[in-house]
Structures are given as C-alpha cells and as structure tokens.
Amino acid sequence: MFCLAKGTYSIFGGRTNTGQEGSRALKFREIGEFGFIESIKKDCIASLKEVVKGIGDDCAVFGPYSGRLLLFTTDMLVEDIHFLRDTITPYQLGWKAVAVNLSDIAAMGGRPLFALISLAVPVETDVELVQDVYRGMKAICDHYGVNIVGGDTVASPDALVINVSLIGDVKEGEVVYRSGARPGNRIYITGTLGDSSAGLKILKKEISPPDSTGSYFVRTHNEPRPLVETGRAIATMRLASAMIDVSDGLLSDLRHICKESGVGASLFRSKIPLSFELKALASMANFNPLDLALSGGEDYLLLLTVPEAKAQDLERLSKDDIGSPLYLIGEIGEGRGIRMVNDDGSVEEVEVRGFDHFSPGHHGGT
Amino acid sequence: MFCLAKGTYSIFGGRTNTGQEGSRALKFREIGEFGFIESIKKDCIASLKEVVKGIGDDCAVFGPYSGRLLLFTTDMLVEDIHFLRDTITPYQLGWKAVAVNLSDIAAMGGRPLFALISLAVPVETDVELVQDVYRGMKAICDHYGVNIVGGDTVASPDALVINVSLIGDVKEGEVVYRSGARPGNRIYITGTLGDSSAGLKILKKEISPPDSTGSYFVRTHNEPRPLVETGRAIATMRLASAMIDVSDGLLSDLRHICKESGVGASLFRSKIPLSFELKALASMANFNPLDLALSGGEDYLLLLTVPEAKAQDLERLSKDDIGSPLYLIGEIGEGRGIRMVNDDGSVEEVEVRGFDHFSPGHHGGT
Numbered sequence: 001m002f003c004l005a006k007g008t009y010s011i012f013g014g015r016t017n018t019g020q021e022g023s024r025a026l027k028f029r030e031i032g033e034f035g036f037i038e039s040i041k042k043d044c045i046a047s048l049k050e051v052v053k054g055i056g057d058d059c060a061v062f063g064p065y066s067g068r069l070l071l072f073t074t075d076m077l078v079e080d081i082h083f084l085r086d087t088i089t090p091y092q093l094g095w096k097a098v099a100v101n102l103s104d105i106a107a108m109g110g111r112p113l114f115a116l117i118s119l120a121v122p123v124e125t126d127v128e129l130v131q132d133v134y135r136g137m138k139a140i141c142d143h144y145g146v147n148i149v150g151g152d153t154v155a156s157p158d159a160l161v162i163n164v165s166l167i168g169d170v171k172e173g174e175v176v177y178r179s180g181a182r183p184g185n186r187i188y189i190t191g192t193l194g195d196s197s198a199g200l201k202i203l204k205k206e207i208s209p210p211d212s213t214g215s216y217f218v219r220t221h222n223e224p225r226p227l228v229e230t231g232r233a234i235a236t237m238r239l240a241s242a243m244i245d246v247s248d249g250l251l252s253d254l255r256h257i258c259k260e261s262g263v264g265a266s267l268f269r270s271k272i273p274l275s276f277e278l279k280a281l282a283s284m285a286n287f288n289p290l291d292l293a294l295s296g297g298e299d300y301l302l303l304l305t306v307p308e309a310k311a312q313d314l315e316r317l318s319k320d321d322i323g324s325p326l327y328l329i330g331e332i333g334e335g336r337g338i339r340m341v342n343d344d345g346s347v348e349e350v351e352v353r354g355f356d357h358f359s360p361g362h363h364g365g366t
Numbered sequence: 367m368f369c370l371a372k373g374t375y376s377i378f379g380g381r382t383n384t385g386q387e388g389s390r391a392l393k394f395r396e397i398g399e400f401g402f403i404e405s406i407k408k409d410c411i412a413s414l415k416e417v418v419k420g421i422g423d424d425c426a427v428f429g430p431y432s433g434r435l436l437l438f439t440t441d442m443l444v445e446d447i448h449f450l451r452d453t454i455t456p457y458q459l460g461w462k463a464v465a466v467n468l469s470d471i472a473a474m475g476g477r478p479l480f481a482l483i484s485l486a487v488p489v490e491t492d493v494e495l496v497q498d499v500y501r502g503m504k505a506i507c508d509h510y511g512v513n514i515v516g517g518d519t520v521a522s523p524d525a526l527v528i529n530v531s532l533i534g535d536v537k538e539g540e541v542v543y544r545s546g547a548r549p550g551n552r553i554y555i556t557g558t559l560g561d562s563s564a565g566l567k568i569l570k571k572e573i574s575p576p577d578s579t580g581s582y583f584v585r586t587h588n589e590p591r592p593l594v595e596t597g598r599a600i601a602t603m604r605l606a607s608a609m610i611d612v613s614d615g616l617l618s619d620l621r622h623i624c625k626e627s628g629v630g631a632s633l634f635r636s637k638i639p640l641s642f643e644l645k646a647l648a649s650m651a652n653f654n655p656l657d658l659a660l661s662g663g664e665d666y667l668l669l670l671t672v673p674e675a676k677a678q679d680l681e682r683l684s685k686d687d688i689g690s691p692l693y694l695i696g697e698i699g700e701g702r703g704i705r706m707v708n709d710d711g712s713v714e715e716v717e718v719r720g721f722d723h724f725s726p727g728h729h730g731g732t
Contacts, residue, residue: 028496029489033519036493040500044507044514050479051513060515062480062533065431072515074531076484080523113416114428118442118529123395127402130394134406141410147417148410149426149438153399157446158524163484165440165531167428 056260057178058107058245064172071168071175073104079159087203090129092222093162094136100247101166102144102226103300107245109176109235110168112146112228118163120156133162144228174235176304181242181261185305185332188314190230190324192275193250194289195220197296207285216277224300231302233322239314240304249297251352254330254338257305266339266347267330294350305332422626423544424473424611430538437534437541439470445525453569456495458588459528460502466613467532468510468592469666473611475542475601476534478512478594484529486522499528510594540601542670547608547627551671553696554680556596556688558641559616560655561586563662573651582643590666597668599688605680606670615663617718620696620704623671632705632713633696660716671698 028036037055045054052069053061059071077083077097088096098115105112117137121130141148146166199221201207202214209217226245234240242261246253250272258265274289282289302324306314311328319325333339338350394402403421411420418435419427425437443449443463454462464481471478483503487496507514512532565587567573568580575583592611600606608627612619616638624631640655648655668690672680677694685691699705704716 025492025494027489028487028491028493028521031493036487036496036519039493040497040504043504051515054513054515055517060480060482062515063431065429065434065436068431070431070436070533072480072482072531072533074482074484074516074518074529076486076518076520076527076529078486078520078522078527081486081521114426114438116426116438116440116531118440120442120444120447120527121394123393125394126391127394127397127405128391130402131406138406138409147420149417149420149428150440151421152440152442152529153402154442154444155394155447156444156525156527159522161442161444161486161522161527163440163442163518163529163531165438165482165529167436167438167533 053177058104059110059168061108061175067172068169069172069175071105071108071110071170072165073101074163074165075100075104076161076163078161084203085160088222090132091136091139094133094138095140095223096136097133097162097164098137098140098146098166099224099226099300101164102140102146102228103224103245103247105166105168106226106228106231107176107243107302108168108170109174109231109240109243110170111232112144112166112168114147114149114167115141116165117148117151118161118165119151119153120159120161121153122156122158122160125160144226170235174238176235176240176243178242178244178257178260180240181257181263181305181332182307183263183332183334185241185307186311186328187254187265187267187330187332188304188306188326189246189250189273189329190227190302190304190326191299192273192278193246193294193299193301194278194292194296195275196224196298196300197221197292198278198281200296200298201292207281207287209281209285213277213281217281221298224298226300227302227324229323234302234304237313239306239310241307243302243304246299246301246303247297249295250299250303251294251338251350252297253303255352257303258332258336258338261332264333264335264337264339265330266333266341267350268341270343271327271329273327273329419543424470425476425534427474427541433538434535435538435541437471437474437476437536438531439467440529440531441466441470442527442529444527450569451526454588456498457502457505460499461506461589462502463499463528463530464503464506464512464532465590465592465666467530468506468512468594469590469611469613471532471534472592472594472597473542473609473668474534474536475540475597475606475609476536477598478510478532478534480513480515480533481507482531483514483517484527484531485517485519486525486527487519488522488524488526491526510592536601540604542601542606542609544608544610544623544626546606547623547629547671547698548673549629549698549700551607551673551698552677552694553620553631553633553698554670554672554692555612555616555639555695556593556668556670556690556692557665558639558644559612559660559665559667560644560658560662561641562590562664562666563587563658564644564647566662566664567658573647573653575647575651579643579647583647587664590664592666593668593690595689600668600670603679605672605676607673609668609670612665612667612669613663615661616665616669617660617704617716618663619669621718623669624698624702624704627698630699630701630703630705631696632699632707633716634707636709637693637695639693639695
C-alpha cells in the first residue's frame, strides 16, 4: 500500500533532482515511490462517497456496510526487485505475496476475506513452478480463512510479477489507523526485530552463518507470519491508539505513525527486542544487530501506540491472549522526529532509513 | 478477471501437452492462462462465507451488505504483451488500464466505486511518463465517479506493469451473471464490432488506412469507453438473463456465456453489426471485416441475452434510454457450441478463437 510518510525526506541515496541537470527528463529512480506518490496524490478522490480513508494508511477504508468497514489493500512483488528465484521457493513466494497483504489488514485490526491474484508469467516458465506459487497462496489463504475469488493471469516478457489485492473488514468502532497516536502514549512491538533482515543478508551472502542457524533467519524472511489474530485481539479490546505493520523497518514505520498523527517519538535503545539467535549471529559475524532491528524491514510485526490508561490492561495480557509477545520500546512525545534514548539517559535524533526499491540491486523489500 | 470458459478447448495454437514429450517440464506457454486456471482453481474457496460468486464471471461477488452486493475485479497490463510504448500514449494507457476493469463492473450491472493501482516502473523511466499514465487514470476515474484509494508503486527490471483492482456494488436483485442464459433468449450486442481490432492491426502496421480514418480505429482501440451507464440501465430494468463484456472477442465471450449457462447459441451472420468505417477499410485493404468482428476482441461492448418476453420492452427503448445502440444478433438454443446461420438458411458450427497472450509477439489483448 501507499505509505506517504516517507515522501518528505530522501531515502533515495542522495540522487534527487536538484534542478542543476538542465532539461534532461527527471527519471523515476530519482524521485522514487514516495516522491512520485506525492506528485500524483492530488485529485485521486473523485467524490467522498463512502471513502473513510484513502491514500495514507495500511489499507484504504470504506463503508460502513451494516456496521462494518471494508478494508482494501494491494501489493506487487516483482522478480529481481523483491525476490530472486534462487533464494525463495515458489511455494514460499506465493505464501509471502499473500502474507504481506494480510499484514496490512492485521495492522487495521481487520479480518481478511477475499483475494484477487494477478500473475504475469514469462511464457517459458515451468507450469509446476507457478502451480507451486499458487499452492503457497492457497495454504496461507486457507490458514487465515481467505477466499481466492479471482484474478488475472497474463504473459510477461521477462520477470515474474505477482499482484495480490485483498479485501477485509472490521467493526466500525474497532478500526485502528496510523493517525491516532498522542503524546504520552506508549509504543509497543509484537516480537523481536531484525531476524528477517538477517535472513535477507544470508540469502545475499553478505553474512555466512553456521548451517544450523541460517535456516531460522531465511525462513523468517521467506515465510512471514502475518499477525492477524494479534491485530484482531488488539482491535477488539480497543487498546491501541495507532497501529502499523513493520514492513519498511521499525524507524521508517514509526515515522509513518508520527507523521500521520502529528507527533514525535522516543525509543529506548536497550528495550528494542532482539532474538537470542540474532544476537548470537551478530556476535559471530561481527555486525550490530540493532542496525537490522531499526532499519532492516520485512519484520511484519505490529507496531502500536497505547494510551497510558490502557497500558496496564495490555500488560496484564499474556502472550496467549493476543498471540504474540509485547515489548514496550518507547513513548510518543510532542514535537517531530524520532529520538533514541540511550542507557545513560543521553538522547540523539535518529535519521530514518528504509527500503528503497528504486536503488539498483535491491531485492528484499515489499 | 479469470474467464474459465475457454479452459476446456485449445486456444493456444495447437501446442498442448500431449504426454509425448518425455520428462521435459511443461512450460506455461503450452497450457496458457485458461489451462493454468483449470489446474489451480480447486481449493481457492477456503470457506463459503459471503462469497456469492468466485472464479468464473466478470467480477467476484460477495455480500450482501445492507442489500448490496460488492463486485471485485482486477486486470494486469504488461508492456510488450498488452501494449507497446510507441503505439499508445501514457495518458491513453492509464485510461485503458482502468477502462478494462470498469467494463467488468459494467457487465455485472454494477456501479464502480474504488480503485487500487499497482505500478511496476523501470527505474530509468521518465517521471512525466508515469505521471501522464496517472493523469489518464484520474480522468477516467473522475468521469465514472471512481475514487483511487491507494496502491503500490515498485521498481521493475524491464517492463512497465500496471495492475488495477476495482470494487463496485450492485443491488442484490439487479446483478447479472454469465450463467442465466436460457434457450429461446435473444442475443444482443451494444455496438459495432471489430473497430478496436482494426485499430490494433493499424498500430501493428498490418493494415495501412488512409490517414483520415486511421485515427478513428486507433482511438477506439486505445481509448475504450466502458459501458457502465448501459450496464446499469439494463440491470435496473432487469432485462438481461446473462451479460458479459466483449474483451476476448464476440465468439469467445459468447462461449463463456454458453458454458456458464449450459446452453448453445446461434448467430445470424448478416446481423453482426459492422461500422461504416470498418466496411470501408475492409474494402480498401481487402480483408473480411466479419473476422475482426467475431474474433478480434477488445471491443468492450456488452453482450447480453434477453428472455423473449422482455425483448419487446428492450426494443422499445431508444439509444438515449440506455446510452448505447442495441443489435439483435442471435438466439440461445439447446445443446452446446455456437452455430452461424447464413443468409440462405444454412448453418455451420463455429470454431472459437480468441486472444492468446501466451503466443509470442501478441500485444493486443487484455
């Protein structure tokens, strides 16, 4: 889904249009997704009929119909950009293509219902490969009670392209937007961060783990488990003032909440949850695991803000109650931007980076 | 949208898997869209909740919500398969990408509401080109009262890929499926056939028209006008027993109705409507215009069947009443297959051909 929050600061490696390049046409690489969306989002809403939320959240929201809001989201995965055929199985690819959309529904507190699948397939592709993609899609749809109700299958000159569109619903009073965070709210995350990103680095051979631990990270990266039940539980109990799924990276997605809510945030460095496995890998391979936890992306966890009065209710819940562990990692504040609070009490402003699908060679994000 | 009707007979130029090719893996080119869909459609519906119609019509249908059914459709356009950059303007491309989805909504008698746009863009694409694609999308959405509520914009290694997903709705009693045609029903088409296909042939330089007429055909091909108002009028007056939009070609789409309804059909050769322009072009360029009218495709007209008792009501309506001319072209019958009735009363079985996106070099269909 469109995530407009990043449009106002550069995530495109510095190559932006400075006006110093004469009359040469501006290339897409130079403004990227968010710059482009900023440039076209005007006039997208022709009339306000039934649109509750257009561009700018995990899902579009419309209705209500019989007291329920409908949620509508889409994601496209492109070969050699989002995945490489030799680093993910076709089954996993199908699973993941649906999972990233389910995660958007989860972030609204919604129940996923119906999927449309568009596939562009190079004509020389083995049929069995594409059937395996579909098996992965059906498996995850079956698991989450989603019906595949149609789609479009077309030829492609080169790359395999998968587009999934998903409809879900949520009771009118239970929907959770990005825009409800208020100063004083606590910030929680529903699991450990950075494992997926480590998996991507292993697949890209940037890290070589001992055989026994590599598969954990790769599986986390290739088979995300969208937290639909957790999102539903949080929504049903009306605990969150804002929620988003972490797809671009913790900092980047927290920034989305801050921008949509008009607030700032502080994160507690020592509270960012890291898995035992990630800490061990980082120690062995000599990298800082916090970098992956903050900016890696594709965690598909839920990041939520909770009013102080409800935080006690939330913390009384066990992992069994909501299906995920919950970690308190920070607090919403006045002002703008994200600050990191170190153990010694010192505070530093954080520069936000996230995935940039328009940088050559990247193939990890969604 | 998936159109399963063609799955049972070959439209792929004869290269199907005969089992005589040893252990070589079956390629997608060899089974194509409809063969593939037949192979995966099992188990797509995880549970029947609220699904009124899954795979097998112009749109998926679910609900009802407050007495209205929701319609859900998607179409993907791929560069060098469905379009060439030098034969369609970016504005027209955006227009057309939305139009083909609107036509699916029209064929159910529905009202289009919300669109999600996914774009995969090669990084070296001029930003202005993609903005022009969006301008075309916004123009048609504005014209039909559709809101663009979100989407996904990603990088592509080579081809520009556009996926549009559209939601519409229709009153529960007004929805029109492909499956309601009954023997004795009359068959109508809402305009002249083959003009779009002639436009494609002109763009591919297979036909060279006099300058003054070429633009008519090219515009018909590149700027289809989906018949949303006509579809709504027919649905509101409950005149049609079955309806489909003509995207694959008259014969191919009539075959869809026949298959879903379990009936056969006769077409009256001399009644197939041809534009004055097409007849003149055919005479000049020495081709049979009926071939394009029957199998050309991309007409984006509505093909409908009407019970005899309602045919009088229908024929009493003027073009102003439903927004399109109506031509009586045939009759639904018992049995299977499509027959052509010649002027001398002789009858011949018709072989159905349609677009095959998996044949190399094709770039016309949607």
